[in-house]
Amino acid sequence: MSYLVNKLNACSPYWSMFSRVLAAITGGYVLATANSIFISQLLLSSVGKYQAIHIGLMLTFITYACVAMWVFSVSTATKVWLGLIKLTVLVAVATWLLMKLNGMSS
Amino acid sequence: MKDNFRQSMKWFHTWVGLVVGWVLFFMFLTGSLGYFYQEITRWMEPERPFIAHEVSTEKLLDTAQIYLNKHAKGVDEWDIMLPNARDQNLRVGWRHLVDSGKQGSRYKITVLDALTGEAVASRATGGGKLLYRMHYRLHYLSTSISYWVVGFCSMLMLLAVITGVVIHKKIFTDFFTFRAKKGLLGWLDIHNVLSVIALPFHFMITYSGLLFFLFTYMVLSTNLQINDEEFDEMLNEIYPGSTHLDSARQPSDMLKVSSLYQQVKNSWHADELSYVEMFAADDINAHARFVRHETDITYNPDDEVTINAITGEVIAVKINKYTGAGIIHNGFFSLHEGHFAGPIARWIYFFTGLIGTAMIASGLILWTTKRKPKQMKKANGPDFGYRLVEQLNIGTIVGLPIAIASYFYANRLLPLDMANRINWEANIMFISWAVLLIYPAFRTAKQAWSEQLLFAALLYFMLPIVNAFTTDKHLLNSLHHQDWNLAGFDLTLLVVSSCFAFAAYKMTSPQLSNKTSAQRNKQVSKRVNNKIVIEKRDHPSVQVTNDSLLPLPQANKEKC
Numbered sequence: 001m002s003y004l005v006n007k008l009n010a011c012s013p014y015w016s017m018f019s020r021v022l023a024a025i026t027g028g029y030v031l032a033t034a035n036s037i038f039i040s041q042l043l044l045s046s047v048g049k050y051q052a053i054h055i056g057l058m059l060t061f062i063t064y065a066c067v068a069m070w071v072f073s074v075s076t077a078t079k080v081w082l083g084l085i086k087l088t089v090l091v092a093v094a095t096w097l098l099m100k101l102n103g104m105s106s
Numbered sequence: 107m108k109d110n111f112r113q114s115m116k117w118f119h120t121w122v123g124l125v126v127g128w129v130l131f132f133m134f135l136t137g138s139l140g141y142f143y144q145e146i147t148r149w150m151e152p153e154r155p156f157i158a159h160e161v162s163t164e165k166l167l168d169t170a171q172i173y174l175n176k177h178a179k180g181v182d183e184w185d186i187m188l189p190n191a192r193d194q195n196l197r198v199g200w201r202h203l204v205d206s207g208k209q210g211s212r213y214k215i216t217v218l219d220a221l222t223g224e225a226v227a228s229r230a231t232g233g234g235k236l237l238y239r240m241h242y243r244l245h246y247l248s249t250s251i252s253y254w255v256v257g258f259c260s261m262l263m264l265l266a267v268i269t270g271v272v273i274h275k276k277i278f279t280d281f282f283t284f285r286a287k288k289g290l291l292g293w294l295d296i297h298n299v300l301s302v303i304a305l306p307f308h309f310m311i312t313y314s315g316l317l318f319f320l321f322t323y324m325v326l327s328t329n330l331q332i333n334d335e336e337f338d339e340m341l342n343e344i345y346p347g348s349t350h351l352d353s354a355r356q357p358s359d360m361l362k363v364s365s366l367y368q369q370v371k372n373s374w375h376a377d378e379l380s381y382v383e384m385f386a387a388d389d390i391n392a393h394a395r396f397v398r399h400e401t402d403i404t405y406n407p408d409d410e411v412t413i414n415a416i417t418g419e420v421i422a423v424k425i426n427k428y429t430g431a432g433i434i435h436n437g438f439f440s441l442h443e444g445h446f447a448g449p450i451a452r453w454i455y456f457f458t459g460l461i462g463t464a465m466i467a468s469g470l471i472l473w474t475t476k477r478k479p480k481q482m483k484k485a486n487g488p489d490f491g492y493r494l495v496e497q498l499n500i501g502t503i504v505g506l507p508i509a510i511a512s513y514f515y516a517n518r519l520l521p522l523d524m525a526n527r528i529n530w531e532a533n534i535m536f537i538s539w540a541v542l543l544i545y546p547a548f549r550t551a552k553q554a555w556s557e558q559l560l561f562a563a564l565l566y567f568m569l570p571i572v573n574a575f576t577t578d579k580h581l582l583n584s585l586h587h588q589d590w591n592l593a594g595f596d597l598t599l600l601v602v603s604s605c606f607a608f609a610a611y612k613m614t615s616p617q618l619s620n621k622t623s624a625q626r627n628k629q630v631s632k633r634v635n636n637k638i639v640i641e642k643r644d645h646p647s648v649q650v651t652n653d654s655l656l657p658l659p660q661a662n663k664e665k666c
């Protein structure tokens with residue numbers, strides 16, 4: 001897979017740029033959403049469900065902005081995608097663990 | 107992506123700002139005008155009477171209620187809006203039934219003559235509200251598409267603001283560096299000054315703009331966590347609206363609103379009523395809510411008094427509690443909309459908005475100025491991309507203000523009985539913008555700039571004159587009646603006109619051209635070892651230290 005991505009990257013700088021833009025828009029959106037749910041789960045017990053969701057939501061634009069900036073600072077587009085996938089999985093697992101924890105305490 | 111993080115961010119800042127720069131310019135300019143949308147509407151409805159000085163609030167309330175009893179009989183809910191600093195006419199509003207055949211009703215405001223109590227028949231106009239709505243609703247596109255387009259552009263604006271700060275290691279030194287009239291560096295400094303001077307505003311306005319459609323943009327996050335019912339509950343928690351009783355369908359006689367107001371007046375210090383909302387009118391459940399002007403960004407329970415309109419007793423209203431996040435959310439809304447702003451704060455809002463607009467414009471101009479020397483050396487002339495950006499710049503930065511002027515002209519000159527008059531006002535605005543976007547293709551950049559600037563100056567200068575020929579609400583009359591809202595509009599047009607005239611003069615005067623000898627022997631400041639040194643010299647050359655934003659060779663190329 002990574003061989004294929006590399007192969008395509010080598011073809012043209014336009015493809016690499018397109019790949020980055022796509023990563024920033026979609027990857028950024030997914031990661032921002034995942035992060036908002038993570039924050040909601042983190043705050044759930046202390047501020048109540050709705051406020052936790054609300055705080056998570058309000059921070060999405062900041063997360064989104066940080067991700068987009070990071071996408072355009074990494075050296076290659078392949079690293080960008082791999083990094084995004086790693087981070088999303090990390091946040092998703094952390095959120096899942098928190099959900100389990102919150103489920104046990106309630 | 108580039109050598110280091112700051113270089114990457116510099117590249118990112120350039121392109122993020124460029125791709126939607128013209129839409130952002132449109133949003134910022136129409137949004138800034140939005141701070142005066144009531145004043146603009148008032149100017150666009152010249153049939154309204156001049157300000158009526160010294161009519162007591164009680165008298166106004168009586169006038170309005172007599173009109174409502176006659177024309178809004180059987181309507182459950184109606185409002186009386188008192189003249190205030192922003193709109194100096196008495197207005198009443200209620201939901202009118204839509205023409206037969208269609209379901210539902212539409213809220214409509216009627217302007218009353220405070221002296222005669224008669225409704226004022228104004229021309230059909232979109233007014234300031236249509237202009238202001240464009241900054242988040244755009245025009246022609248459907249609502250949901252507009253919101254997503256605006257959201258995308260706002261997100262890029264947020265990125266531009268954040269990266270703009272990141273790439274300025276020495277943001278405050280740069281702020282105090284101003285190299286006037288020096289082409290590229292001049293524009294860079296102008297861009298820096300405009301950005302830094304109102305940085306908190308730029309961030310606030312962009313971030314709060316995104317918050318307005320938070321639940322639209324981030325729909326995935328809420329959908330994954332809660333169902334529709336819970337979502338409604340959450341919205342109620344975030345925006346705790348006040349509740350009111352509905353009509354019990356048992357007619358009863360109400361007290362006069364002006365007599366109810368006596369009690370409110372006691373609890374407030376001055377005559378500061380903004381509007382009255384009547385619920386369940388002429389019913390045993392009838393109650394009126396008296397609301398005074400907002401004075402700060404948070405909700406203040408003292409700003410509202412609810413009174414039973416049958417017995418005249420004050421009804422204790424359950425105070426709405428905001429959550430912590432709700433305070434931040436609604437606080438951002440307040441800051442964005444500036445309803446609390448008095449006249450001075452409103453002007454500051456307006457100018458800060460214009461600073462944002464100018465920041466975007468200077469960034470767009472910077473893009474072309476930076477690439478100009480290289481592009482001009484090309485054998486086949488400048489690239490298509492360069493010419494496109496330049497054309498869009500001229501067509502938008504000067505073209506949009508001209509288009510807005512034509513919106514005002516359309517208001518004065520279109521036949522009053524024209525069908526779809528409201529639509530045509532906006533159509534004319536966008537047609538003129540389109541023409542001005544195309545026009546620069548047939549002229550050199552310099553010609554196009556100066557001609558359009560001159561045209562803008564002329565149009566804005568002529569507007570008060572056309573106003574004088576088409577209505578009786580012209581400058582002499584409005585000054586005579588001390589109607590400062592009306593007079594202020596015409597005077598502002600003249601100021602705008604002189605700004606454009608000044609810009610056109612600057613454009614045509616030889617000083618701006620880098621290659622003329624007029625620039626020689628001028629006092630120029632330059633940066634040496636990060637200090638600003640003023641020195642006299644007869645050959646233009648520029649020393650740029652390493653932490654300047656510009657690549658050294660390019661800066662020199664531009665100068666020599």
